[in-house]
Amino acid sequence: MEKINTLKMKGVTRRFGNTTALHDFHLEMSGGQFVTLLGPSGCGKSTALNCLAGLLDLSDGEILLNDRPIQDVAAEKRGFGMVFQNYALFPHLSVERNVGYGLELRRVPKAEREKRVRSALELVHLAEFGKRYPGQLSGGQQQRLAIARTVVLEPALLLLDEPLSNLDANLRNEMRIELKRIHSELNLTTVYVTHDQSEAMSLSDIVVVMRNGHIEQIGSPQEIYNQPKSPFVAHFMGYINRLPATILGKENGYWLIETANGTQLLGSSTNEETNWQPGQKVVALIRPDETIAEPQAETNRLIGHVQLVEYVGRAYESLVLLTGQGGTQLLAHSGRRQNSGDQIEISIDPDRLLLFSADETENIESTLMQSEPKVRVER
Ligand SMILES: Nc1ncnc2c1ncn2[C@@H]1O[C@H](COP(=O)(O)OP(=O)(O)OP(=O)(O)O)[C@@H](O)[C@H]1O
Numbered sequence: 001m002e003k004i005n006t007l008k009m010k011g012v013t014r015r016f017g018n019t020t021a022l023h024d025f026h027l028e029m030s031g032g033q034f035v036t037l038l039g040p041s042g043c044g045k046s047t048a049l050n051c052l053a054g055l056l057d058l059s060d061g062e063i064l065l066n067d068r069p070i071q072d073v074a075a076e077k078r079g080f081g082m083v084f085q086n087y088a089l090f091p092h093l094s095v096e097r098n099v100g101y102g103l104e105l106r107r108v109p110k111a112e113r114e115k116r117v118r119s120a121l122e123l124v125h126l127a128e129f130g131k132r133y134p135g136q137l138s139g140g141q142q143q144r145l146a147i148a149r150t151v152v153l154e155p156a157l158l159l160l161d162e163p164l165s166n167l168d169a170n171l172r173n174e175m176r177i178e179l180k181r182i183h184s185e186l187n188l189t190t191v192y193v194t195h196d197q198s199e200a201m202s203l204s205d206i207v208v209v210m211r212n213g214h215i216e217q218i219g220s221p222q223e224i225y226n227q228p229k230s231p232f233v234a235h236f237m238g239y240i241n242r243l244p245a246t247i248l249g250k251e252n253g254y255w256l257i258e259t260a261n262g263t264q265l266l267g268s269s270t271n272e273e274t275n276w277q278p279g280q281k282v283v284a285l286i287r288p289d290e291t292i293a294e295p296q297a298e299t300n301r302l303i304g305h306v307q308l309v310e311y312v313g314r315a316y317e318s319l320v321l322l323t324g325q326g327g328t329q330l331l332a333h334s335g336r337r338q339n340s341g342d343q344i345e346i347s348i349d350p351d352r353l354l355l356f357s358a359d360e361t362e363n364i365e366s367t368l369m370q371s372e373p374k375v376r377v378e379r
Pocket of ligand 1: 016019020021039040041042043044045046047048195
């Protein structure tokens with residue numbers, strides 16, 4: 001198999017009739033990287049993956065493997081391996097035969113085949129299960145078998161389409177760690193598709209956030225999480241609280257804003273070129289887990305009354321009706337259980353109070369069906 005030094009998708013577009021599932025998609029990765037395509041249902045993640053795999057023809061653009069175009073190379077000649085959501089295992093073949101099947105087709109001699117099957121099963125911790133059948137394995141074991149069956153062929157690129165979506169939450173977390181381990185042991189260039197932001201954050205070197213067939217932002221997990229460039233990315237990363245405000249000016253490198261009841265707060269823009277004038281309408285986006293209930297500091301405070309409290313493990317999440325803010329509610333985290341009706345003070349670090357212009361923040365929910373907050377936040 002040709003080793004990957006660089007893999008580039010340049011201007012890749014794929015149309016289905018009148019629908020453009022993928023539009024002018026640009027992605028560059030280097031050998032060994034773990035790249036995740038992240039976004040809500042229908043944003044074009046699988047289309048991008050299938051174009052890369054060769055399972056879909058491109059309507060436009062090119063794919064370059066080590067600077068050589070491969071968009072016209074048939075899927076089976078690209079030397080890539082794909083793991084599907086439903087695993088696609090052979091139920092009538094033993095675990096060993098499932099893993100060895102691709103090698104048999106390639107007429108790999110028996111001794112070498114057995115050696116490679118053994119080491120693939122060891123890699124996914126299924127060495128003792130070789131004689132079983134897929135039906136006798138748990139969901140997580142079946143998933144690991146699907147991975148072993150693909151990596152035994154030593155693909156240049158591993159493509160994974162929502163591989164954990166059929167597993168329950170505990171197994172998903174376990175398999176996430178397994179995937180990370182397998183990736184670092186093999187140093188195999190990987191493209192992973194998911195709509196789960198925490199999966200993307202924990203696994204990836206590069207995250208590509210997609211929306212409506214476009215790329216919204218590419219960056220490291222830290223960049224995407226801390227510096228979302230658009231309200232869509234911010235919302236997708238859990239910045240679900242919204243607080244309308246007006247720009248007053250700049251202070252100490254932050255933007256000074258005024259909310260509906262005249263409270264002044266400091267906040268940040270993730271876009272260095274932002275040049276707002278006083279009077280500009282903005283919306284502050286805040287993550288519930290980045291609020292500080294009952295703060296020590298005097299600055300950047302909001303006051304409200306607790307309406308609902310939910311235990312979310314390690315913290316309580318309170319729905320707070322802010323005082324004098326036109327009915328705006330905010331989800332806030334607190335180490336101590338609040339009671340319904342309690343007055344509560346909340347502060348937010350100015351670096352974690354992200355400002356976007358008000359017109360940018362319209363209509364983001366319609367494309368975010370899968371990441372709706374548990375409690376709807378009123379505007
Ligand atoms: N074979 C097809 N024929 C027509 N439209 C298609 C086809 N495949 C995908 N689409 C459309 O292209 C868009 C992107 O689909 P795609 O499957 O790539 O999204 P996705 O982000 O992978 O979604 P999901 O997470 O639900 O799998 C959607 O609007 C979808 O309806």
